[in-house]
Amino acid sequence: MKLKRMYSYLKADIDLIEKELKAATESESRLLEEASQHLLQAGGKRIRPVFVLLAAKFGDYNIQVIKQVAVALELIHMASLVHDDVIDDSELRRGQPTIKAKWDNKIAMYAGDYIFARSLEYITKIENPTAHKILSSTIVEVCIGEIEQIKDKYRFDQHYRDYLRRIKRKTALLIAVSCQLGAIAAGASANIHKKLFEFGYYVGLSYQITDDILDFTSTEKELGKPAGDDLLQGNITLPALFAMRTPAVKCVIEQVHEKTTKEEMTHIIKLIKETGAIEKSHQISQRYLQKALLALQTLPDRREKKSLIDIANYIGKRKY
């Protein structure tokens, strides 16, 4: 089943959010508008807004309120992508030139700042200080994660827990908070929004691990960037960490630097695959997926719960 089919009953609301995202990136500054909308048009799964909407269905769902939260979460995600691309010197995202590639690093820095500021403007449209507080604390964590990611680059002696801490901040928290804030903004009870946070958190970990696996197993066409790009950029992900438990492979991986060629990378990817690191990573991803599903158990049985389960399972199996 295709991802969008899993929540087809939300189509009208998701279309509305896409329109709101476009409106949110309009600006008096043509340069900012062009840069932001360039990123917006490159697409994306909009998985955070989907989680916001689904979570809100467990409370008193009012799309006029919930859309502000959904837009805010997607914008924060977008802003972090823009700054990530500066740090990673990424030329392509979703098969399109990144803002830093199409304009430059400086424009990308301020475009990221702008999208970020816009997201705050959206969240403050709901007059819920708790929601504001949760979001701002989450952003602090995301920023710490980002700077730690710079520090951990090409640091081959790092541990599994360093990786987990990074993907927690990089991905899991924002997905968890998407679920949590959707429920909170809809006035759902604490036992519901806590479980949804937990669900989002584990789904986020599973999602990021799958993403990190796909960076090694997908083709350049599927990824919209060369395979092995994470490693090339010095981002040591779970498959690389597992593969480095084989000393000979560790020795090869430790030689990776910015100028490693595509041919060399193809060889390294082959070596990594031969260690069984992909399967091991997949098992960890599955384990978090099970934890995510477990978190949903006590939630009331409704269509949206089924959608969350379907999406979680999809994330566990997705090929790109």
Place this chain on the structure above:
Amino acid sequence: MKLKRMYSYLKADIDLIEKELKAATESESRLLEEASQHLLQAGGKRIRPVFVLLAAKFGDYNIQVIKQVAVALELIHMASLVHDDVIDDSELRRGQPTIKAKWDNKIAMYAGDYIFARSLEYITKIENPTAHKILSSTIVEVCIGEIEQIKDKYRFDQHYRDYLRRIKRKTALLIAVSCQLGAIAAGASANIHKKLFEFGYYVGLSYQITDDILDFTSTEKELGKPAGDDLLQGNITLPALFAMRTPAVKCVIEQVHEKTTKEEMTHIIKLIKETGAIEKSHQISQRYLQKALLALQTLPDRREKKSLIDIANYIGKRKY
């Protein structure tokens, strides 16, 4: 009279805010903490916190509440400085190496993001959605101003209104909002916080114009960076705009580029001064100062009103 003497009765509270700023820049990430505290220790007038506190005195002053607002405003200002230094390739700020100089542009980008996120965390400590909304909208405007500043660099055919729009967003709004939010967080009535906003807005314009004058009239030692640096960076400020009304000087200014030497700049500064542009700029600054003082007239007569008047006058006369 020295600036600090004008509000010496606030000393204990200002010391508390300095401590809070230090606490706010502590981080699990040593790199982020070092970078943020490096900037903090370089000092600064902390004029935004001072305005927050003084404005709050027109309402129900509770330092435990107000300090959150004061810290938030100073942090936003700091974050914008960090990103500005990346854009302007500035090596020195307040006589100290900038974060981008001491570390690099990428660290500076995330350090700015982090300080920015921290400021949001502080403002959400006061459970006042109106305050959150005002601040986030202000940040959007500041970001637009920053990107417009990039676009306007070395654009010698710009107008007075382009300059005003830029300094409004760059400086005036954040000072206006410091005054406004101080009053709002202290529960002051609308007629009070609106007048304080107006006061801050005009003080901010006057302050920035004075700053832009000093960039031409101060020594390298006073500025902590070479004189004429704004123009060298392509930031066309009011004295340059006025000087360009003299065709021969316009012709010389239009030749300025990144590689213009210190000797050439000394000559250009001399030419600018000879046109009377400094005096004209000073007159405009004074005009805004008068508007600022006028905004205070209807406020109740109290010690803090006197302080605001003194600070405004100080800003009009300051030499560095």
